[in-house]
Amino acid sequence: MRLKRLIETQAPAATVLIRLMVGLVFLSEGIQKFIRPDDVGAGRFAKIGIPAPEVMAPVVGAFEIVCGTLVILGLLTRLAVIPLIAIILVAIATTKVPILLRSGFWQMAHEARTDYSMLLGLIFLFIVGAGAWSFDARFSHKARVG
Template sequence: MSAAPPRSLLRRITETSAPASAVLIRLTVGSVFLSEGIQKFLFPAELGAGRFAKIGLPSPEILGPFVGAVEIACGALVLLGLATRLAAVPLIVVMLVAIASTKVPILVKRGFWAMAHEARTDWAMLLGALFLLIVGAGSLSLDARLARRGASRPPR
C-alpha cells in the first residue's frame, strides 16, 4: 500500500474548494481592508495612530501604521486572490482586536443592540475573512491558477 505523495506547501496554501462566486466575498473583504488601510495613512489623527491612542492601544505611533500596512498588503492579496488563506489570518486578528477594543466597551456601556449596530461591518469582515481562510480564494483567483499549474507538474 503506497501513501499519496505529500502536497507541497504552496499547493496546500493555494488550493481552493470555493466556487467562482467567492470572488464577491474577496472583493468585499479585500476592498474594505485596502481602503481602511490607506485611510490610516491619509487621516492618521482620526483613523490611524490618533484613533489607536484614543481607544487605549499600546504604542499607537507604531501600531497605527503597522496595522494600516497589514490592511493594505493583505487587502490587496485578497483582492488578487493570491495567498488568500495566509492573507486572511492577519485580517482576522485585526478584526478580533477591533471588536475587543471598540465593540466590547460599547456592549458593556450601552448594551447589546448598540454594540450590534456598531459592529455590523466588523462582524461582516471577520466572517468574510474566516470564509476565505476555510475555503480559499475560489476558482477566479491567482491561487487557483497557481494550484492548477502546480497540479499539472509531475511530483518530485
C-alpha cells in the same frame, strides 16, 4: 507540497465577491490610516488605548494594505487572512466590547455589523480559499498539471 495545500481551492468563482468585499474594505482602511491619521490612524489608536499608537497604526495600516490587496487578487489568500482576522478581533475587543458594556447589546450589535461581517468573510476565505477566479487557483492548477 505545503504551499500547494495552502493555495488549493475548490470554491466557486462567485467567491470573488467575498474577496472583493473583504479586500477592498481592508485596503481602504489601511490607506486611511496614513491619509487620515488623527481620525483613523494613530489618533484613533490612542483614543481607544492601543499601546504605542504612533507605531501600531502604521504597522496595522501596512498589513491592511498588503493583505487586503492579496485577498483582492486571490493570491496566498489563506495566509493573507490570518493577520486580518487578528486585526478585526482586536478592533472588536477595543471598540465594540466597550459599547456593549456601556450601552448594551443592541447598540453594540448595530455598531459591530461591519466588523462581524468582515470577520465572517475572512473565516469563510480561510476555510474555502480564494475560489476559481484567483491567482491561487491558477497556480494550484499549474502545480497539478506540471
